[in-house]
Amino acid sequence: MNDLTKKYIIEQNDELGRYLTAAADIKAGETFLLEQPILLLASNGDRRCTNCLKLTTEFCRICQVFALCDNCASHNEYDCGLLAGMKDIQVDLVKENPLIYGLLKCLLLRENPENTAYYEQLIQMESHLEARRGSEIWRDLQQHAVGPLLQSGLTKYLKDTQSVDENLLHKYLAIIDVNCFEIRAPDEGQLRGIYPLAALMAHNCVSNVQASIDEHYQMKVYARCDVAKGALLYNCYTNVLLGTDERRHLLKVGKYFDCKCARCEDPTELGSHMSSFMCARCADNKRAGFIVKKKKEPAQGQQQTAKQTKSSATKQLWLWQCQQCEHTLTAETVEQLIERAKEEMFHAKDDVTRYELLLSKLTRYFHPNHYLLLDIKQNIAAILRSILQNFSLQPGRKVYERKVRLCQDIFGILQIILPGISRLKAIVLYEMANTTAELHRMRYEQKELQKMELVALLKHIEQMLREAIRMLLYEPPDTPEGQMTKNMLKELKDLQNDIKYLEENQ
Numbered sequence: 001m002n003d004l005t006k007k008y009i010i011e012q013n014d015e016l017g018r019y020l021t022a023a024a025d026i027k028a029g030e031t032f033l034l035e036q037p038i039l040l041l042a043s044n045g046d047r048r049c050t051n052c053l054k055l056t057t058e059f060c061r062i063c064q065v066f067a068l069c070d071n072c073a074s075h076n077e078y079d080c081g082l083l084a085g086m087k088d089i090q091v092d093l094v095k096e097n098p099l100i101y102g103l104l105k106c107l108l109l110r111e112n113p114e115n116t117a118y119y120e121q122l123i124q125m126e127s128h129l130e131a132r133r134g135s136e137i138w139r140d141l142q143q144h145a146v147g148p149l150l151q152s153g154l155t156k157y158l159k160d161t162q163s164v165d166e167n168l169l170h171k172y173l174a175i176i177d178v179n180c181f182e183i184r185a186p187d188e189g190q191l192r193g194i195y196p197l198a199a200l201m202a203h204n205c206v207s208n209v210q211a212s213i214d215e216h217y218q219m220k221v222y223a224r225c226d227v228a229k230g231a232l233l234y235n236c237y238t239n240v241l242l243g244t245d246e247r248r249h250l251l252k253v254g255k256y257f258d259c260k261c262a263r264c265e266d267p268t269e270l271g272s273h274m275s276s277f278m279c280a281r282c283a284d285n286k287r288a289g290f291i292v293k294k295k296k297e298p299a300q301g302q303q304q305t306a307k308q309t310k311s312s313a314t315k316q317l318w319l320w321q322c323q324q325c326e327h328t329l330t331a332e333t334v335e336q337l338i339e340r341a342k343e344e345m346f347h348a349k350d351d352v353t354r355y356e357l358l359l360s361k362l363t364r365y366f367h368p369n370h371y372l373l374l375d376i377k378q379n380i381a382a383i384l385r386s387i388l389q390n391f392s393l394q395p396g397r398k399v400y401e402r403k404v405r406l407c408q409d410i411f412g413i414l415q416i417i418l419p420g421i422s423r424l425k426a427i428v429l430y431e432m433a434n435t436t437a438e439l440h441r442m443r444y445e446q447k448e449l450q451k452m453e454l455v456a457l458l459k460h461i462e463q464m465l466r467e468a469i470r471m472l473l474y475e476p477p478d479t480p481e482g483q484m485t486k487n488m489l490k491e492l493k494d495l496q497n498d499i500k501y502l503e504e505n506q
């Protein structure tokens with residue numbers, strides 16, 4: 001591989017802090033960054049083996065501090081030796097508070113002379129420490145991580161011990177929250193990884209890069225689409241399947257900035273309408289009108305004064321209004337509609353009939369592409385997937401038809417919000433191709449299709465499969481997506497053989 005450091009430049013400005021730009025044109029699918037993590041941490045207070053990162057309840061017999069599973073004989077020699085030498089510490093305080101392990105890993109990085117360069121990278125990362133000070137998360141982490149660690153007596157054994165104070169420890173936790181990547185754990189669940197270079201990429205809800213992580217936790221970052229020299233390399237820090245308010249909220253509380261990307265700034269979310277509502281007044285007049293969240297034009301004499309609080313200013317700036325007839329919904333009504341829908345979704349969990357009923361009920365209020373409806377459709381599609389995989393259930397044609405329609409709906413939205421190469425699009429396209437092929441074969445068996453009609457339809461499926469494979473080819477081979485690509489290549493071959501057989505036996 002070429003020297004990847006020549007493909008990006010680290011730049012800085014007041015709005016974004018440090019960020020990456022393309023040092024030369026980067027082609028769609030081209031890798032421009034390969035990086036190993038400087039830290040791998042358990043998520044959500046999980047207790048994981050410090051060596052293999054699998055969930056465990058066992059501890060290292062030598063240092064007695066780090067979790068170490070039965071399958072692992074030892075862990076990092078330096079860390080283990082240092083901790084084992086700490087005689088009168090309250091180990092139970094550490095063990096009872098798994099969030100401490102993230103702090104410990106940062107402190108051990110600082111302690112080990114071999115890791116000085118990595119520690120420098122870590123401590124330079126953005127923390128937004130002042131924005132977090134005194135917040136709920138600060139108090140929670142004080143109680144479950146910072147306080148117990150300081151009480152345990154462990155920090156007195158560390159170099160420059162007086163500088164290991166609440167401030168430094170909260171800074172580590174803040175750096176982790178602002179910069180970590182959520183990555184797959186070797187068993188179930190997730191890990192948090194710190195990749196200092198990849199973390200420099202600024203956020204955009206329509207990213208132009210995609211990151212994949214292989215079984216050795218190496219991150220590979222490649223372009224989703226052609227990126228011109230000088231353009232920013234944008235990663236997406238949040239869940240693209242959420243609506244703008246939800247994405248913006250998560251970015252604000254987790255990453256401390258207001259997203260102003262094209263999708264967030266567009267009331268229709270690039271035409272996807274993932275946060276829009278149906279206009280009842282337009283429906284009464286037999287036309288389709290969509291209520292979107294728009295910025296209010298301030299009426300003359302109603303300019304916000306500097307004295308108004310930020311939250312009241314934010315509330316007054318927005319208006320939920322129909323694009324056709326200017327009918328409005330209050331913010332409270334929107335909130336209630338969403339809350340009620342979420343509650344009903346919770347009660348419908350895993351029940352395909354209740355999901356379907358809820359979907360048709362909610363379609364009266366929510367745009368069919370609304371992110372909550374998208375979520376329900378994904379849930380139904382997942383249930384249908386397991387039904388279709390279970391031959392003993394003998395699923396009928398209707399199940400296939402419904403699954404295809406759902407995949408089409410989901411894929412249509414993904415096409416808008418995920419332009420270019422996308423793992424998610426590839427997976428939905430693959431499911432759509434498979435189910436549609438089965439449906440066509442059924443129709444042929446039921447004599448609804450002539451042989452050559454079936455061939456033409458299967459050729460279309462072949463194109464869908466090729467497109468899905470094209471988007472997954474950049475994934476490392478030892479990931480679930482890499483494995484899926486191998487299966488898809490085999491299925492593509494089988495499909496081509498089917499087509500050939502049908503053509504030769506007309």
Ligand SMILES: C[S@@+](CC[C@H](N)C(=O)[O-])C[C@H]1O[C@@H](n2cnc3c(N)ncnc32)[C@H](O)[C@@H]1O
Nearest residue numbers: 016017018125126178179199200202203255257
């Ligand atoms: C993972 S860090 C990125 C690296 C960081 N800029 C630095 O200098 O270390 C995330 C932080 O970068 C800034 N940032 C990233 N994308 C942004 C965006 N689209 N708008 C504003 N700030 C952004 C925010 O301060 C955010 O908390």
